Amino acid sequence: MSTPAFRFTLFVAICLSVSSAFAAVNFEKDLLPVITKKCIECHKAPFEENGKKKEPKAGLRLDASWAILKGSENGPVLTPGAPDKSGIYESVMLPKDDDGHMPSKGEDLTPAEIKLLKTWIEEGANFGGWVGSVAGMPAGAQTESAKPFKPRPHDLFYASLEKEVKPLSDDLLAKAKAAGAQVAPVKVESPLVRVDFLTGVSKCDDAKVVAILPIKENIVQLDLGRTIITDGALKTLAQLPRLVSLDLRQTKITDAGLEALIGLKKLESLNLYGTDITDAGLKHLAKIKSLKNVYLWQSKATKAGVKQLASAIPGLKASIE
Secondary structure: OOOHHHHHHHHHHHHHHHHHHHHOOOHHHHHHHHHHHOOHHHHHOOOOOOOOOEEEHHOOOOOEEEHHHOOOEEOOOOOOOOHHHHHHHHHHHOOOOOOOOOOOOOOOOHHHHHHHHHHHOOOOOOOOOEEEEEOOOOOOOOOOHHHHHHHHHEEEEEEEEOOOOOOOOOOHHHHHHOOOOEEEEOOOOOOOOOEEEEOOOHOOOOHHHHHHHHHHHHHHEEEEOOOOOHHHHHHOOOOOOOOOOOOOOOOOOOOHHHHHHHOOOOOOOOOOOOOOHHHHHHHHOOOOOOOOOEEEOOOOOOHHHHHHHHOOOOOOOEEOO
């Protein structure tokens, strides 16, 4: 039989174990060693080597909290609470052969290290008082943390579309790519994808569009611009239940073909630039109440027809010139 002292000791051990399991990531203790070992070589303050000044890659420094918050020459890389909005996380998740994959040389982050980075961002990206190098630090630079992420309405909309959607299997992705499609997630770790045929627009016909039907549940963005599709392809597109953005610029679709799109209840953006679409086709579009943007530059639609379309869908922005 256990003694009171033993039971007390066991209770304390359990409490400490639980506390440790739910402890926040300590940046300086847990994550900084990983960054120092695998990232700092290319992302530290400018220095001279063999008489030449070496700048941090992409203008991004990871040797100071204020520098990480400043970001790279392309903008911010860290959005507290949102790993999928943080370039510092997205870059380590890219395929090894992607130009944006990080680290670009040397040893990759392990799955455990990537999970640690993700968790730190999800918890708010708190540096815990760590500042790091002050070389080149501007006066008044932010050193604590960035502003918490606030999802935009569009982010929330995509999040709602992700429900009950399973990630695509390697087999389905391979078949879509074999048909000439380029498939990419709309954001890190999302099952929703963007599809285009930009590397083979002259070969993308109605049959190639049929080939992407096995992944129809996951497609939210589709670019068929400059392809050789006909109205037949639009009948196939009517089967994409989560299609939000559709680019049909400079294709040979007709007014009659647009009728097939009426059933796309999630469609928000439609690009008809450089097509032969007239006011007759816009009458079909007027029945797609989810539309928010329609691009009609260099089409055969008239200002009067566009005005009538805009009046049929409150809040619609229809651009004709």
